[in-house]
Amino acid sequence: MEEKTSFWSRITFSDIVDWTLIPILMIGVVISVYIWLLLPIEPGSMEANIIGDPVSGFSNVWASVLQHLKLIGISSVLAILAAVPAGILITREGFRDFADIILGVANFGQSVPSIAILALFMGIMGIGAPTAIFALWLYALLPIVRNTATGIDEVSADVIEAARGMGLTNRQILFDIELPLSFPVMFAGIRTASVINVGTAALGAFIGAGGLGNFIITGIPLSRERMILIGAILTAVMAVMVDWILGKIEDRLVFRRE
Amino acid sequence: MIKLEHVTKIYPGTTSPAVDDLSFTVPTGEICTIVGPSGCGKTTTMKMVNRLIEPTDGEIYVLNERGEMQNVLEMDPIILRRNIGYVIQQIGLFPHRTILQNMGTVPKLLEWDNTRIRSRAEELLDMMNMPHEFLDRYPHELSGGQRQRIGVARAMASDPPVMLMDEPFGAIDPINRNLLQNEFLRLQQEIKKTILFVTHDIDEAIKMGDKIAILNANGQLEQYDSPAKILSEPANEFIEDFVGADRTLKQLNLIRVEEVMDKKPFLLQSTQSVEEALQVMDEEGQDYAYVVDSDRRLQGYVSRKDLKEKSGWIDEYTTTAATSLPITMNLRDALSEMLMVDYSTICVVDNRDRVRGTVNTAMVQEALMETHSSGKREEV
Missing domain, CATH: 3.10.580.10 (CBS-domain)
Incomplete structure (x- = not known):
């Protein structure tokens, strides 16, 4: 109560490091990529055709970044929309029997190698972004379903009993007690799934989904290291940033026990 | 008043009843302790009153604020529970909610406004001899004894005439337990709730109860009487054994100098x-x-x-x-x-x-x- 000092005076050195270290490092990496890998590209060369012209702007690089974000964004949002309700459902009375089936489907998505999933669904759905998004979606389901169900199951039985004894309805117990208390575990699943998706989405290029993977799979047969590095480094930067941003959101939303 | 009439509970998949043809009445404003060996169905009995467990047979009545005897089996369980205070051994405070929000749980369900909830919460803290600063704290910031007091206060928030308490002081160390028991007895002098109080500890049952219901391992009522009567005139050998060889000394607990x-x-x-x-x-x-x-x-x-x-x-x-x-x-x-x-x-x-x-x-x-x-x- 007495702690109502100004916002600025409460910021410590470790807060500043916590908030700026990763973004500054990543900006540094991106600038290095620009200077060392992109700037030396000669106008009119084969690399310039694929990557873009460093002077007139890197339209291809930027478009690939956006395409990559689109792949992971759509697949992750769809995965959350499907997996969170599924995770909740399998903790409900009467639906626990379906837990094995739902977790089994999700497990299938996880245990088959991602490249194999892409190949498998390419056969059914054809090439292009929708197939990649579908595969990524399938791939992201398991961590979210499992963490949602685990989070809810971990809510102390005493808390639930007290809530029920005080006359909360099942719906109120779910929304007021179980979901808020299981949110940290659930969100950790979402974070894991999203970060894995950034890397997996690079494989989308194999089936013509675009994204940063394009530079890698084009660069390998042509033995253009510069091209491979651009794809690899930017994918890694994106994974780190997605993890960092979700981590910051988690800090904000998640109730802290300590 | 809480009235049980021939209440029986047989859990699915079992043949012998967990609670067998139980009948007794807890008069208004009294504490009735239910005690017995583990597995005697004392918690089951208590939970049937607010229908966390549905009885297989028999009737249960509770006197509401309007002075009417209500058959709990004919009520909406949600409404019923909101009108019965409920305290459990593990307390079950909501860890993501402040003490104020915890105490305001039932009042909020009953759609009280925030000013009324806050003033009621302050009143309850006063009753429990706790400072008002606690309102904005979280449960993990409190000691075990303080949490237990909040658990009791939360159950009393909407001033229900009837309360159910399941070993409310069971998880507290002996010194604090004694303190909490005394505090609660003093409080009960003022609030005069009708309370069903489950315990496995005969000493606690004697200390807290105006009446004691002793169940045997088969879920049958062996004796229902005042503590003094149970100590001086145990109905049978089971009660004698259960109360212990030092029952004469225990009687001394009931008499003040x-x-x-x-x-x-x-x-x-x-x-x-x-x-x-x-x-x-x-x-x-x-x-x-x-x-x-x-x-x-x-x-x-x-x-x-x-x-x-x-x-x-x-x-x-x-x-x-x-x-x-x-x-x-x-x-x-x-x-x-x-x-x-x-x-x-x-x-x-x-x-x-x-x-x-x-x-x-x-x-x-x-x-x-x-x-x-x-x-x-x-x-x-």
Whole structure:
């Protein structure tokens, strides 16, 4: 109560490091990529055709970044929309029997190698972004379903009993007690799934989904290291940033026990 | 009032009932403790009252605020539970909610406005002797004893006439448990709730209960009576065993020194002269006498030997008394004090240290003999 000092005076050195270290490092990496890998590209060369012209702007690089974000964004949002309700459902009375089936489907998505999933669904759905998004979606389901169900199951039985004894309805117990208390575990699943998706989405290029993977799979047969590095480094930067941003959101939303 | 009529619970997949044809009535404003060996169905019995468990057979009635007996089996369980306070051993405070939000759970469900919830929460903290700062804290910032008090306060938030308590002090260390029990008994004097109180500890059952229901391992009621009656007249061998061989000593818990003390003890005034004191002691045939000041506050004692052939005022020869007993102390504690000192008689004082009487071991014994012969203590 007495702690109502100004916002600025409460910021410590470790807060500043916590908030700026990763973004500054990543900006540094991106600038290095620009200077060392992109700037030396000669106008009119084969690399310039694929990557873009460093002077007139890197339209291809930027478009690939956006395409990559689109792949992971759509697949992750769809995965959350499907997996969170599924995770909740399998903790409900009467639906626990379906837990094995739902977790089994999700497990299938996880245990088959991602490249194999892409190949498998390419056969059914054809090439292009929708197939990649579908595969990524399938791939992201398991961590979210499992963490949602685990989070809810971990809510102390005493808390639930007290809530029920005080006359909360099942719906109120779910929304007021179980979901808020299981949110940290659930969100950790979402974070894991999203970060894995950034890397997996690079494989989308194999089936013509675009994204940063394009530079890698084009660069390998042509033995253009510069091209491979651009794809690899930017994918890694994106994974780190997605993890960092979700981590910051988690800090904000998640109730802290300590 | 809580009334159980031939209540039976048979869990699916079992043949023998967990609770077998249970009938008893808890009068309004009394605490009924349910006690028995583990697995005797005491918690099941309690949970059937707010329908966390549905009885297989029988009827349960609860008296509501409007003075009507309501058949709980005909009520919406959600509405029913919002009108019955519920406290469990593990407390079950919501860790993501502040103390205010925790205490406001049921009032919020009953759609009280925030000002009313807050003032009720402050009132409850006052009752529990806790500071208002706690309202904005989280449960993990409180000690175990404080959390348990909040758990009880939360159950009382909407002032329900009936409360169910499942080993509410079971997880607390013995010293704090005793404290919480005493606090709660004092509180109950004011709030006069009708309470069903489950415990596995016979001592707690005796201490907390106006009535005790003792169940056997088959979920049958062996005896339903006042603690004094159960101790002095156990219905059968099972009760005798369950209550323990020291049941006579346990009876001492139920009697306060006030009830057995000599209310007109022989006392001397500190302003009396030695000569006068010796004369009175001769007349009364006393070798020792307690000395009080003009406010009846205990000064100490004098002995005839010390006063012999002395002159002046007796306060010069007064020795400080090693101990005195508070008037609210129970006889068991009083007896143990008496055994520790070699005085034949000990002063009983009120909270302002004024002598209200004296007590000795003979009086304790006499009180016990009386309960034993008549078993009538519960009217006292």
